[in-house]
Amino acid sequence: MKASLLVLALCGFSAFAMAEESGAKVAEHQARAEQYTYGTHLDIAKVVSVSNVPNVCAVVPMRMTYLDSQGEQHVMAYQVMGNGCSNG
Incomplete structure (x- = not known):
């Protein structure tokens, strides 16, 4: 049970990190x-x-x-x- 919660938390964190990175790329793209x-x-x-x-x-x-x-x-x-x- 704890392992599945850990995997779920890691997946959520990596999705958030990817969204943050794509937002930074969009901002950079617009700025230039x-x-x-x-x-x-x-x-x-x-x-x-x-x-x-x-x-x-x-x-x-x-x-x-x-x-x-x-x-x-x-x-x-x-x-x-x-x-x-x-x-x-």
């Missing part, structure tokens, strides 16, 4: 985004992901994750107009 400016040289070989444009009528921040021609992953931060504006 390059800000796009007019004239920025873009070396995009493959787009990995693009954040969704919200349904608001305002300028919103976006992120694009891509691979360059050397295979290195980058995150580009930029702004777009939201999808919530009507033309009428």
Whole structure:
């Protein structure tokens, strides 16, 4: 009985540690985004992901994750107009 409780406690602790590590990786990934400016040289070989444009009528921040021609992953931060504006 004690052995199963110990195994259960260790499993819970390792799950918590893994969640903490993945949270740190997400924070690091978000922190190193390059800000796009007019004239920025873009070396995009493959787009990995693009954040969704919200349904608001305002300028919103976006992120694009891509691979360059050397295979290195980058995150580009930029702004777009939201999808919530009507033309009428």
